[in-house]
Amino acid sequence: MAITDMEEDYDLPDASLAKEFYAKYEPKEVLGKGISSVVRRCIEKQTGQEYAVKIMDVTEETTSDVQADEVTYAVKKEINILKMCAGHHHIIALHDTFESSTFIFLVFELCRKGELFDYLTQVVTLSEKRTRTIMRQLIEAVAFIHDKGIIHRDLKPENILLDDNLNIMLSDFGFAHVMAQGETLTDLCGTPGYLAPEVLAVSMYEQVDGYGCEVDMWAVGVIMYTLLSGHPPFWHRKQMYMLRAIMEGKYKFGSPEWDDISDPPKDLISKLLVVNPKKRLTAKQALEHPFFKREDVLSISPSMLQTVPVKEFNAKRTFKVAIIAVLTTFRIRNLHFNPPPISIDTIKHDPYSVKNFRKIIDGCAFKVYAHWVKKGEEQNRAALFEITPKMDLKVAQNSHSQEQEGNDSKDYQNLESNLSQPELLQVPDPRQYKNRRTESERRNIYQKSDDVKFFL
Numbered sequence: 001m002a003i004t005d006m007e008e009d010y011d012l013p014d015a016s017l018a019k020e021f022y023a024k025y026e027p028k029e030v031l032g033k034g035i036s037s038v039v040r041r042c043i044e045k046q047t048g049q050e051y052a053v054k055i056m057d058v059t060e061e062t063t064s065d066v067q068a069d070e071v072t073y074a075v076k077k078e079i080n081i082l083k084m085c086a087g088h089h090h091i092i093a094l095h096d097t098f099e100s101s102t103f104i105f106l107v108f109e110l111c112r113k114g115e116l117f118d119y120l121t122q123v124v125t126l127s128e129k130r131t132r133t134i135m136r137q138l139i140e141a142v143a144f145i146h147d148k149g150i151i152h153r154d155l156k157p158e159n160i161l162l163d164d165n166l167n168i169m170l171s172d173f174g175f176a177h178v179m180a181q182g183e184t185l186t187d188l189c190g191t192p193g194y195l196a197p198e199v200l201a202v203s204m205y206e207q208v209d210g211y212g213c214e215v216d217m218w219a220v221g222v223i224m225y226t227l228l229s230g231h232p233p234f235w236h237r238k239q240m241y242m243l244r245a246i247m248e249g250k251y252k253f254g255s256p257e258w259d260d261i262s263d264p265p266k267d268l269i270s271k272l273l274v275v276n277p278k279k280r281l282t283a284k285q286a287l288e289h290p291f292f293k294r295e296d297v298l299s300i301s302p303s304m305l306q307t308v309p310v311k312e313f314n315a316k317r318t319f320k321v322a323i324i325a326v327l328t329t330f331r332i333r334n335l336h337f338n339p340p341p342i343s344i345d346t347i348k349h350d351p352y353s354v355k356n357f358r359k360i361i362d363g364c365a366f367k368v369y370a371h372w373v374k375k376g377e378e379q380n381r382a383a384l385f386e387i388t389p390k391m392d393l394k395v396a397q398n399s400h401s402q403e404q405e406g407n408d409s410k411d412y413q414n415l416e417s418n419l420s421q422p423e424l425l426q427v428p429d430p431r432q433y434k435n436r437r438t439e440s441e442r443r444n445i446y447q448k449s450d451d452v453k454f455f456l
């Protein structure tokens with residue numbers, strides 16, 4: 001595909017600055033844009049194989065030499081972690097890397113279906129079956145990295161990519177860290193709606209221990225809740241309320257969106273969204289949960305089959321099962337073609353309680369809000385789950401803070417102001433250093449976005 005005028009903002013690095021990359025790869029169209037990078041499809045000249053290349057500019061005019069060094073250091077740390085994770089089916093594979101004095105190129109396997117987040121905006125919610133497949137793959141990836149002592153710290157649907165067969169690939173290890181034996185962390189980093197209570201606690205109270213790998217399992221719980229219901233468990237228009245809800249682990253399986261969902265997924269979520277990290281399920285324990293047991297029969301290997309005792313044929317039982325199956329099929333068919341009547345009153349007063357209407361309403365809502373979360377500099381993914389425009393939210397937040405000053409604890413106010421002042425960023429987060437952007441533009445972006453990643 002030709003590189004269009006619309007992409008002129010995303011200029012390709014000059015050939016003289018990235019000779020090695022151009023010698024091996026042919027860059028193609030832009031696939032997406034992160035805060036610090038542009039991702040393009042590219043073709044490996046020798047093999048004709050397609051990949052995705054993440055191009056990071058480390059020469060922004062406003063970036064000092066020290067910051068450029070920090071960015072390079074942070075990317076190298078990410079590369080090392082990606083190499084440690086090589087070979088797992090559900091972790092993005094890093095194929096190649098190039099570094100010039102001005103750009104860093106990371107060549108990844110290509111995930112054509114984009115982010116799980118975008119998939120979710122199209123389908124609104126996922127079925128239990130689809131959720132089971134995705135969550136199993138995600139938790140297997142998390143179990144794998146935890147086994148190696150790696151903590152991800154930014155698990156969310158935006159960082160989960162989908163391949164052609166809708167299998168997941170865990171990506172974006174920008175905040176990942178290899179934990180030393182017995183180490184705990186105290187950095188406040190991640191994305192607000194997915195932060196575990198203990199991450200918030202370390203920046204609120206001095207006497208609190210650091211946090212560990214358990215924070216990823218909290219985020220796994222938030223993701224699972226979001227996939228099944230179409231909205232996150234702790235979101236609140238006023239950030240301070242959201243933080244409180246997270247700290248207290250207050251969320252609910254509200255009606256009607258959870259009415260048709262069975263107990264096992266709810267039980268698993270409730271064992272992940274546990275405030276005390278020591279009582280939260282680990283990745284390995286989560287994989288043992290009954291929610292994942294149903295499909296296990298399908299994954300029995302031939303060698304295991306030999307050890308499974310064969311049941312004796314019982315004609316009466318087989319006949320009975322066949323009759324039940326036929327009757328059930330008729331009932332389901334009947335219900336499909338002759339659904340029970342819905343009263344006009346119900347539709348008038350509570351259309352959302354009727355499943356079909358609910359799907360239509362949700363679909364429309366997502367269509368309206370989705371344009372706010374399109375990729376690009378102004379992306380604001382948190383807005384997907386909001387009902388007020390972002391700038392109003394900012395005003396509402398400010399006036400709310402004033403109103404509540406007397407009531408809300410100082411700790412929460414401090415924490416909230418930390419979260420909403422990413423300009424306090426100190427640590428080498430490559431995401432700060434946007435391609436050729438002025439300081440005021442950058443500030444504007446952060447102010448508009450609740451989804452800003454922070455690292456204090």
Ligand SMILES: Nc1ncnc2c1ncn2[C@@H]1O[C@H](COP(=O)(O)OP(=O)(O)OP(=O)(O)O)[C@@H](O)[C@H]1O
Binds near residue numbers: 033035038112171
């Ligand atoms: N391997 C890939 N295959 C296909 N598309 C990709 C791949 N990697 C990234 N993308 C697309 O490019 C976009 C930007 O990717 P990137 O990893 O830079 O995103 P980000 O995590 O939002 O950025 P940042 O880490 O700078 O905050 C993603 O939203 C995704 O849609």
